[in-house]
Amino acid sequence: MRTQLTTRIIFAILALAFWVPPSFADGEEIAPRVDSVSFKRGGGDSLLIDFGLQGDISKEIVETLDSGLSVRITYRARVVRSASFFLGGVISDREFDRLLEKDNLTNTYRVSDDDGGKVREFETLAQALELMRTVENFNVVPLTSILPDQNYQLELQVKLEEFRLPFLLHRFLPFTGLWDETTPWLVLPVPKNISQTR
Amino acid sequence: MASPAGTQKHIPDPLRPVSFRGAEPGKPVAKWVIGVLFLLWAGLTAMQWQLFRVGGAESVTETFGAFALINVNILLLLLLVFLTMRNLAKLVLERRKGILGSKLKTRLVLTFLAVTVIPTFTLFLISAGFLASSIDGWFSVRVDQALENSLNIARAYYSAEEASTTASAKLVAGQLAALEGSHENNLEAGLEELLELYRLDAISIFYPDGSTVETLRPSAAPLFVDPNAEAIKSGFNGEDSAMHISQPDTDILRSIVAVNSPDGGSVTAVVVADRAISISSFRKMQEITKGYEEYRQTEHLRVAIKASYIFPLLIVALLIIFAGTWFGFHLSRTLTEPIGALADATQRIASGDMDFQLDLETPDELGTLVKSFNMMTRDLRQSREKVEAARQTLTEANTELESWRIYMETVMDKVTAGVVGTDINGDITTINPAAMEMLGADEDVRGKPYTEVLPPEALGVFESLADEKRKKRSDFIRRQIHLTAGGISRTVMVHLTTLRDADGRASGTVTVLNDLTDLVKAERAQAWREVARRVAHEIKNPLTPIQLSAQRVRRRYSDLLEESEGDALDEATRTIIAQVEGLKQLVNEFSRFAKMPESKPVPVDLNKIVEEVVSLYRPAHSDITFQLRVDETIPTVEMDPEQIKRTVVNLLDNAVSALEGEEHGFIEVDTQHEPHRQMVRMVISDNGPGLTPKARESLFEPYFSTKKGGTGLGLSIVKSIVADHRGYIRAVDNKPRGTRFILEFPLPGA
Numbered sequence: 001m002r003t004q005l006t007t008r009i010i011f012a013i014l015a016l017a018f019w020v021p022p023s024f025a026d027g028e029e030i031a032p033r034v035d036s037v038s039f040k041r042g043g044g045d046s047l048l049i050d051f052g053l054q055g056d057i058s059k060e061i062v063e064t065l066d067s068g069l070s071v072r073i074t075y076r077a078r079v080v081r082s083a084s085f086f087l088g089g090v091i092s093d094r095e096f097d098r099l100l101e102k103d104n105l106t107n108t109y110r111v112s113d114d115d116g117g118k119v120r121e122f123e124t125l126a127q128a129l130e131l132m133r134t135v136e137n138f139n140v141v142p143l144t145s146i147l148p149d150q151n152y153q154l155e156l157q158v159k160l161e162e163f164r165l166p167f168l169l170h171r172f173l174p175f176t177g178l179w180d181e182t183t184p185w186l187v188l189p190v191p192k193n194i195s196q197t198r
Numbered sequence: 199m200a201s202p203a204g205t206q207k208h209i210p211d212p213l214r215p216v217s218f219r220g221a222e223p224g225k226p227v228a229k230w231v232i233g234v235l236f237l238l239w240a241g242l243t244a245m246q247w248q249l250f251r252v253g254g255a256e257s258v259t260e261t262f263g264a265f266a267l268i269n270v271n272i273l274l275l276l277l278l279v280f281l282t283m284r285n286l287a288k289l290v291l292e293r294r295k296g297i298l299g300s301k302l303k304t305r306l307v308l309t310f311l312a313v314t315v316i317p318t319f320t321l322f323l324i325s326a327g328f329l330a331s332s333i334d335g336w337f338s339v340r341v342d343q344a345l346e347n348s349l350n351i352a353r354a355y356y357s358a359e360e361a362s363t364t365a366s367a368k369l370v371a372g373q374l375a376a377l378e379g380s381h382e383n384n385l386e387a388g389l390e391e392l393l394e395l396y397r398l399d400a401i402s403i404f405y406p407d408g409s410t411v412e413t414l415r416p417s418a419a420p421l422f423v424d425p426n427a428e429a430i431k432s433g434f435n436g437e438d439s440a441m442h443i444s445q446p447d448t449d450i451l452r453s454i455v456a457v458n459s460p461d462g463g464s465v466t467a468v469v470v471a472d473r474a475i476s477i478s479s480f481r482k483m484q485e486i487t488k489g490y491e492e493y494r495q496t497e498h499l500r501v502a503i504k505a506s507y508i509f510p511l512l513i514v515a516l517l518i519i520f521a522g523t524w525f526g527f528h529l530s531r532t533l534t535e536p537i538g539a540l541a542d543a544t545q546r547i548a549s550g551d552m553d554f555q556l557d558l559e560t561p562d563e564l565g566t567l568v569k570s571f572n573m574m575t576r577d578l579r580q581s582r583e584k585v586e587a588a589r590q591t592l593t594e595a596n597t598e599l600e601s602w603r604i605y606m607e608t609v610m611d612k613v614t615a616g617v618v619g620t621d622i623n624g625d626i627t628t629i630n631p632a633a634m635e636m637l638g639a640d641e642d643v644r645g646k647p648y649t650e651v652l653p654p655e656a657l658g659v660f661e662s663l664a665d666e667k668r669k670k671r672s673d674f675i676r677r678q679i680h681l682t683a684g685g686i687s688r689t690v691m692v693h694l695t696t697l698r699d700a701d702g703r704a705s706g707t708v709t710v711l712n713d714l715t716d717l718v719k720a721e722r723a724q725a726w727r728e729v730a731r732r733v734a735h736e737i738k739n740p741l742t743p744i745q746l747s748a749q750r751v752r753r754r755y756s757d758l759l760e761e762s763e764g765d766a767l768d769e770a771t772r773t774i775i776a777q778v779e780g781l782k783q784l785v786n787e788f789s790r791f792a793k794m795p796e797s798k799p800v801p802v803d804l805n806k807i808v809e810e811v812v813s814l815y816r817p818a819h820s821d822i823t824f825q826l827r828v829d830e831t832i833p834t835v836e837m838d839p840e841q842i843k844r845t846v847v848n849l850l851d852n853a854v855s856a857l858e859g860e861e862h863g864f865i866e867v868d869t870q871h872e873p874h875r876q877m878v879r880m881v882i883s884d885n886g887p888g889l890t891p892k893a894r895e896s897l898f899e900p901y902f903s904t905k906k907g908g909t910g911l912g913l914s915i916v917k918s919i920v921a922d923h924r925g926y927i928r929a930v931d932n933k934p935r936g937t938r939f940i941l942e943f944p945l946p947g948a
Contacts, residue, residue, distance in 0.1 A: 067497075069491075105356055118428070
């Protein structure tokens with residue numbers, strides 16, 4: 001009887017030790033969300049989309065950029081075929097990152113894509129954030145993968161990557177100004193005639 | 199060699215050692231587990247401290263390692279907390295149960311807790327506050343402002359350099375048309391002049407047709423980098439730009455400006471002006487920027503940094519507290535366990551278990567105490583063994599005495615002689631059943647004065663004996679007396695002996711009473727038999743001649759004498775003959791008495807004999823009620839049937855004679871079996887007039903008879919027959935009336 005009680009207590013201690021408390025976020029902000037999505041055909045028969053990011057990203061970004069740290073936003077798009085049973089599923093899942101940095105010496109902001117694209121410099125944070133909120137010509141799937149007689153859905157999500165402390169201290173140390181903001185998936189039907197439009 | 203506490207030596211009984219912790223299996227294991235946990239925790243804490251102190255990059259391995267390290271540390275800390283709390287809970291329980299040593303243990307643990315907790319937490323709080331204030335001091339307004347100003351200065355310097363470069367580039371662009379006119383064939387020479395004029399290190403002119411003109415200082419040649427095509431393209435689009443090019447040995451500020459046509463409608467060329475910045479200046483600007491950024495990062499992580507310093511400090515504080523608590527437990531255990539073992543050993547000794555010894559050899563006072571205790575136990579055990587041996591001897595002696603006493607009591611109970619012991623005060627201390635019967639005592643008279651117990655008629659005799667003994671100054675006197683008690687007269691030989699102790703002082707008197715009644719009666723009977731034998735011998739011989747002579751006289755002279763004389767003669771001779779016949783019968787009775795035939799016992803059924811005899815009397819004496827009650831359990835008895843019949847006949851004759859003239863005559867014959875006494879009994883009772891005490895006294899003597907015409911030999915013969923069968927006959931009063939004859943015969947083997 002005593003052994004069982006001791007085992008339970010040790011188990012409880014183990015569970016408590018490995019429990020990771022949730023992150024803290026202070027202040028009431030408008031949750032970010034994906035908006036203003038438009039579909040278009042791109043050269044080379046690709047399905048391109050434009051969309052924007054609405055809502056507050058985070059006020060701590062200013063402090064982070066002033067500290068010389070970068071802010072990374074990941075844009076993710078999935079195309080899912082709507083069909084029953086095994087015929088359905090994800091036919092495309094793509095994402096790219098956009099990195100926002102501040103040069104404190106020149107007091108300018110730089111936005112760069114992870115695909116090695118050009119680096120754009122801005123004089124103000126607002127200009128840089130405007131670019132961060134706007135995505136154009138995101139190639140989500142080849143149009144050849146879109147069959148005219150099938151239904152497809154586009155799922156979009158934007159994730160403002162979590163700011164990390166060394167040694168994962170942000171996991172269990174409170175009051176360290178964290179964020180881990182991820183928009184809910186925005187699900188839209190892919191226009192059926194998109195593959196036939198020229 | 200000292201053996202550690204917790205081990206148990208097995209040495210043969212009776213010296214069975216008891217170690218302090220032998221009775222608690224598993225406890226040493228728990229102790230080792232806790233020790234290992236403690237060391238592990240301390241080691242991991244040190245590693246963690248080192249990691250926090252060093253900081254470092256955020257690699258996956260380090261992150262995971264730190265995460266695991268912290269969690270394992272927390273786990274170990276919680277385990278230690280749990281085990282310590284468990285020990286504390288056990289201590290509370292022990293204290294509630296009142297276990298010996300728990301109070302001392304509590305006091306020690308609390309003392310160590312107080313000694314460790316108060317200074318440690320005080321130190322922790324002061325250190326944590328100092329750390330917090332020190333870290334906060336890093337982020338003071340002055341530092342913040344200074345860094346901000348430094349950054350602003352750096353920015354201003356950089357901006358100024360950039361603006362100057364841009365301005366120089368624009369000036370070059372503005373003078374380009376004039377320069378092309380004046381140095382038509384040697385534009386580079388003109389640019390060199392401008393290079394010197396505007397402190398530039400390189401000037402490049404790009405024309406829409408793709409041609410370029412470059413001028414640069416010889417020292418800047420290795421640093422020169424071709425302009426970015428994209429930037430040149432932007433310049434042709436009318437977009438001016440500035441950029442910073444970082445080189446290993448220097449840094450270059452580059453401005454790109456467009457040269458518009460005089461009408462301002464198109465871009466005729468793009469001017470790229472480079473100015474090298476002093477490496478030291480730019481590095482300092484970068485360091486200022488980096489310092490500012492690190493300061494901001496650190497400020498952002500202020501709480502984390504505080505925690506990273508305070509957390510190990512807290513762990514160290516807890517380490518000290520747990521170490522102190524644990525040491526308190528350990529110290530209290532080292533003190534209380536021997537004390538508890540001693541107490542337990544004391545209780546076991548008190549309960550009688552002395553066959554063990556405590557197993558502890560330490561050089562301190564506890565070791566001395568344990569040695570003394572073991573010595574005391576050994577002494578006690580040896581003493582106990584001696585006492586046990588003495589007790590055993592006493593028990594055996596007592597058993598022997600008890601056996602002897604039981605034997606003596608049995609002897610006293612069975613002996614026919616009466617024994618009465620009195621103390622110096624005359625109180626009876628011992629009396630056996632025979633003496634009680636002789637003295638007519640119905641109850642246990644032990645403790646009573648003999649004067650109350652003796653019958654009044656015997657009291658005088660005994661006191662006269664005592665007086666005589668005193669007068670003779672003798673310790674012993676013997677006298678045959680006639681003692682009547684309970685209605686029975688006895689001839690008793692009294693032996694009066696004074697008892698003396700080892701010092702010769704009188705301690706009491708023992709009186710032995712030998713009932714000589716039967717002996718006297720037997721002697722008397724024997725005398726009578728002798729008399730009878732002689733009388734029969736002397737009388738029987740002349741009787742026949744007398745009878746024959748009388749018959750002859752009657753025959754010869756009866757006819758010779760006249761009728762009257764003849765009648766007289768006839769009557770006389772007849773009388774002589776009749777009396778002689780009577781004398782013959784008397785002589786024959788004497789002869790039978792004197793010469794009782796030897797009994798020939800055979801197995802017989804006593805009940806059958808009795809039934810046969812009683813059946814003969816019933817029809818002959820219809821006025822008397824005969825009641826026969828036989829015990830069917832009577833076994834076969836070794837008896838002479840003829841003599842037993844004669845005995846029953848004699849007794850029934852006496853009973854019938856006693857009932858002559860009595861109305862409602864009643865004779866009862868009982869047979870009884872008493873297995874525990876191994877005897878059979880026959881009782882013949884009547885409701886006649888009974889016997890007087892004198893008659894009862896001489897009842898079985900020859901020639902004593904209460905019957906008219908009785909010879910007085912019947913009961914003598916009965917007694918003789920009974921005696922021949924090793925039996926006993928006595929006559930008692932029948933209640934409410936009459937006489938009761940009781941005959942008792944032993945069974946074979948009795």
